[in-house]
Amino acid sequence: MSEYFDVVIVGGGMVGGALAALLGQAGKRVAVLETALATELEPNSPYELRVSALSRASEHILRKVKVWEGIVKRRSAPYESMVVWDSTGSGEIRFDAADLGETDLGHIIENRVIQLALQERLLELDAVKVFSPVQFKNASYTDKGLSVELSTGQILETALLVGADGAKSAVRDWAAIDIKVTDYAQQGLVCVVQTELPHQWTAWQRFMPTGPLAFLPLPDPQCCSIVWTLPADQADAYVLQAESLFKQHLAQALDYRLGQVLSVSERAAFPLKGRHAAQYCAERVVLVGDAAHTIHPLAGQGVNLGLKDVAELAEQLLQDSQHWASFKVLRRYERARKADNALTLHSMEGFSLLFGNNMPVWQLLRNQGLSLVNQMSWVKGQLARHALGVG
Ligand SMILES: Cc1cc2nc3c(=O)[nH]c(=O)nc-3n(C[C@H](O)[C@H](O)[C@H](O)COP(=O)(O)OP(=O)(O)OC[C@H]3O[C@@H](n4cnc5c(N)ncnc54)[C@H](O)[C@@H]3O)c2cc1C
Incomplete structure (x- = not known):
C-alpha cells in the first residue's frame, strides 16, 4: 500500500x-x-x-x-553595518543598523x-x-x-x-x-579567510570592473566568508593559484580595508547563471x-x-x-x-552591468551616485529597509 x-x-x-x-x-x-x-x-x-x-x-x-x-545555538553572525564602494573612484555608501533603530542589518549564516x-x-x-x-x-x-x-x-x-x-x-x-537562462559568463569564487584586522561586524563590498567582491563577517571577529564574482577563466586561475599569491591579491582587491589576509581555506567557484x-x-x-x-x-x-x-x-x-x-x-x-x-x-x-562598465561617464555616475545617496539619509534609510526585508 x-x-x-x-x-x-x-x-x-x-x-x-x-x-x-x-x-x-x-x-x-x-x-x-x-x-x-x-x-x-x-x-x-x-x-x-x-x-x-x-x-x-x-x-x-x-x-x-x-x-x-x-x-543561534549553533553559530551565526549578526552584521551591524554594510559598506559598499567603487574601485574606480571615491564613491562610497555606508549603512548602519543604529540609524534605523535596529540592532543589526541581518545575519550571515x-x-x-x-x-x-x-x-x-x-x-x-x-x-x-x-x-x-x-x-x-x-x-x-x-x-x-x-x-x-x-x-x-x-x-x-x-x-x-x-x-x-x-x-x-x-x-x-x-x-x-x-x-x-542567462549565462553571466562569471563565477562566484567562495572561501573563508582570516584577516589582520577585525571585521567590525560589517559586510564589506567593493565593486570592480571584473565584478563585486564581498567580505561577510563570521562569528570569529577576524574571519570572513568571501564571495568574489569574476570572469570564469580568472576565477578558475584564482582557485588554483598559490596560496601566498592569492592572499595578496585578495587583500589588495579589498583595498586593505581589513589589512592583510592571514589565512585562506580551500577555494571553490560556482558558475553564475x-x-x-x-x-x-x-x-x-x-x-x-x-x-x-x-x-x-x-x-x-x-x-x-x-x-x-x-x-x-x-x-x-x-x-x-x-x-x-x-x-x-x-x-x-x-x-x-x-x-x-x-x-x-x-x-x-x-x-x-552598471558597476562592471569601465566607461568614464559611468564611473563618474557611479561614484557621484554612491556619495550622493550616502548623504541622503531618507533615501539611504529606504534602501536599507528594503535590503533588510522590512521596507
Ligand atoms: C556563490 C554563491 C553565493 C551565494 N550567496 C548567497 C547569499 O549570501 N545569500 C542568499 O540568500 N543566497 C545566496 N546564494 C544563493 C543560494 O545559495 C540559493 O538561492 C539557495 O541555496 C536556494 O535554496 P533552495 O533550497 O531553493 O535550493 P538548494 O539549496 O539547491 O537545495 C535544493 C535541495 O534539493 C535536493 N535535491 C535536488 N534534486 C533532488 C532530487 N531529484 N530528489 C531529492 N532531492 C533533491 C538537494 O540535495 C538540495 O538539498 C548564493 C549562490 C551562489 C552560487
Whole structure:
C-alpha cells in the first residue's frame, strides 16, 4: 500500500525545509524527499564555504517555524553595518543598523547550519516524514492527484508536488516548465579567510570592473566568508593559484580595508547563471526557491527570495484549504511572487552591468551616485529597509 500525503516536497534544502515546517506545523501531512541530509557540526569545525546573508524578513519566517533558536545555538553572525564602494573612484555608501533603530542589518549564516536547524525542527513535527537518501524519479497523474515514484522504488500518493529541488530541478523538467537562462559568463569564487584586522561586524563590498567582491563577517571577529564574482577563466586561475599569491591579491582587491589576509581555506567557484521559470505552477505542481529562479549573488538575495516564496505559498494553500492544490490557488501564489522575483533578478543584472562598465561617464555616475545617496539619509534609510526585508 502506498502512503498518502497532502504534499510531497522534493528537496529538503533551506527552502523546501522551511515549507515543510510551515505546512507541517499547520497539521498538513508532508513528505520531504532529500538526496543528502546535512550532518551535524563537530565542535570548532571549520566554517562552511556556502553562507547566506539572511534578511530580517527571512529571520521572521524562520522564527515562525521555530528554527531560529536552532540556528543561534549553533553559530551565526549578526552584521551591524554594510559598506559598499567603487574601485574606480571615491564613491562610497555606508549603512548602519543604529540609524534605523535596529540592532543589526541581518545575519550571515552557514547554509549547513540553516539546514541542520530545519532538519531538527522537522523531526519534532509528527505530520512531516523525511525520506533520505532518496531522489525524485517520476510521477504520474491519477484520479485523485499524483503518484510519485522514488529512486528506492517506493510510491507516494499526493495532492500536490512541490519542486524545491534547486536550480537543476527535476520536478521542473518533469512538469515540462520552460526556463529562461542567462549565462553571466562569471563565477562566484567562495572561501573563508582570516584577516589582520577585525571585521567590525560589517559586510564589506567593493565593486570592480571584473565584478563585486564581498567580505561577510563570521562569528570569529577576524574571519570572513568571501564571495568574489569574476570572469570564469580568472576565477578558475584564482582557485588554483598559490596560496601566498592569492592572499595578496585578495587583500589588495579589498583595498586593505581589513589589512592583510592571514589565512585562506580551500577555494571553490560556482558558475553564475540567471534563471527564471516561465511558470511557477502546472496542474498539481508548483516550484519554489532556486527551482523557480536563480539570481546574481551580488546582493545575497537567493535564499531570502526563496523563503518569501514559501511563506506566500503556505499562506495561499492554508487559507483556501478546501481547494487545496487547486490550480486557482497555485496561480494566486505565482501572481504574488513572480513580479517581485523578476524585479530583483533584473535589478541585480542592472547593478552588475552598471558597476562592471569601465566607461568614464559611468564611473563618474557611479561614484557621484554612491556619495550622493550616502548623504541622503531618507533615501539611504529606504534602501536599507528594503535590503533588510522590512521596507
Ligand atoms: C556563490 C554563491 C553565493 C551565494 N550567496 C548567497 C547569499 O549570501 N545569500 C542568499 O540568500 N543566497 C545566496 N546564494 C544563493 C543560494 O545559495 C540559493 O538561492 C539557495 O541555496 C536556494 O535554496 P533552495 O533550497 O531553493 O535550493 P538548494 O539549496 O539547491 O537545495 C535544493 C535541495 O534539493 C535536493 N535535491 C535536488 N534534486 C533532488 C532530487 N531529484 N530528489 C531529492 N532531492 C533533491 C538537494 O540535495 C538540495 O538539498 C548564493 C549562490 C551562489 C552560487
